[in-house]
Amino acid sequence: MTAMKVDAKVVLLGEDSVGKTSLVERYVNHHFCPIYRTTVPAEFLAKSITIGDKVVTLQIWDTAGSERYKAMSRLYSRGASAAIVCYDLTESSSFQKARFWVKELQNCEEHCKIYLCGTKNDLIKEDSSKRKVNYHDVQEFADEIGAQYFETSSITGNNVDGLFHKVAEDYSNSASAFMQEEKGVDLGQKKDSYFYTCCHH
Numbered sequence: 001m002t003a004m005k006v007d008a009k010v011v012l013l014g015e016d017s018v019g020k021t022s023l024v025e026r027y028v029n030h031h032f033c034p035i036y037r038t039t040v041p042a043e044f045l046a047k048s049i050t051i052g053d054k055v056v057t058l059q060i061w062d063t064a065g066s067e068r069y070k071a072m073s074r075l076y077s078r079g080a081s082a083a084i085v086c087y088d089l090t091e092s093s094s095f096q097k098a099r100f101w102v103k104e105l106q107n108c109e110e111h112c113k114i115y116l117c118g119t120k121n122d123l124i125k126e127d128s129s130k131r132k133v134n135y136h137d138v139q140e141f142a143d144e145i146g147a148q149y150f151e152t153s154s155i156t157g158n159n160v161d162g163l164f165h166k167v168a169e170d171y172s173n174s175a176s177a178f179m180q181e182e183k184g185v186d187l188g189q190k191k192d193s194y195f196y197t198c199c200h201h
């Protein structure tokens with residue numbers, strides 16, 4: 001039996017040092033590096049995940065958070081199916097920057113599905129007074145923009161797999177819906193023989 005293959009471009013956006021690289025590194029390589037090395041201008045990693053009868057390959061673009069590379073990060077967002085917009089739960093300014101990136105995506109990539117990700121939740125679990133981004137503010141913002149939100153830790157791995165799994169699952173469902181609408185393909189009946197690669201560059 002041949003599994004159907006779909007590729008999804010996923011971009012990570014957010015202020016510098018919020019933990020974008022660490023999130024990808026934890027998800028793809030099950031590893032955490034405590035040494036900070038700024039990303040310039042972007043890094044690419046891919047990981048495949050099986051969702052039902054499909055193999056979804058997440059093509060993950062980890063962008064630079066620094067102001068200097070804002071224009072580049074914008075370019076890397078082009079054609080993304082999903083964006084994980086990160087902010088550091090212990091830095092309120094990073095949430096303002098997340099709002100900025102959401103606005104950018106809404107203006108330029110209207111079909112891109114947005115996921116909000118509050119990082120470093122291990123620090124909050126250790127000491128709740130370190131939380132500088134209010135949970136209810138995020139919830140309200142997420143409802144307003146129709147996004148899902150996660151709080152993760154790349155140290156403990158908390159919610160990291162769950163976040164990427166959700167991205168892959170949503171993409172897989174939208175790919176099925178697209179194929180059924182556009183091509184009249186019944187995936188349930190054709191899954192043994194039909195091989196499909198959907199490229200969202």
Ligand SMILES: Nc1nc2c(ncn2[C@@H]2O[C@H](COP(=O)(O)OP(=O)(O)OP(=O)(O)O)[C@@H](O)[C@H]2O)c(=O)[nH]1
Pocket residue numbers: 014015016017018019020021022023033034035036037038039040063064065066119120121122123152153154155156
């Ligand atoms: N406690 C804690 N520290 C983290 C976590 N994730 C990242 N860090 C630390 O935060 C710093 C920045 O992490 P990066 O992953 O490099 O951040 P980035 O968003 O990719 O940064 P840029 O490449 O400059 O945009 C590093 O010192 C990491 O070790 C986390 O989940 N918990």
